[in-house]
Amino acid sequence: MIRASCHTADNRLALEFDATPWFREADSHSIRHLAEQGWSSVWVADALESRPGYEGLHRLIEYATSRLRDESLEDPTWPTLECIVDQPDATRWLTENRPEIASLVANCRSDPGPG
Known part of the structure; x- marks a missing residue:
């Protein structure tokens, strides 16, 4: 199981969920991008x-998009919710189930990037 958690920006709703189905179906580019973003993205919850x-999770997203919409209209960069995947769970699962992607993610973390 790959644990993940989401909470709304106003902290009125929060929950933990199993993100394993997303990791089972996601392509390598999407998983690597998630890792590059510090394992934080609403894509997993959306999917x-x-x-x-x-x-x-549906109720949390619905609340964030409908009830918190007014605040986000004032500042479009204001995130109405945050979702974080447990990195140790994700890397362990990837190593056991999708080792080729685990290698990409490990290389992405050790790559210092441009600079």
């Missing part, structure tokens, strides 16, 4: 929220 068993 899972319509699935059976993720009703709480």
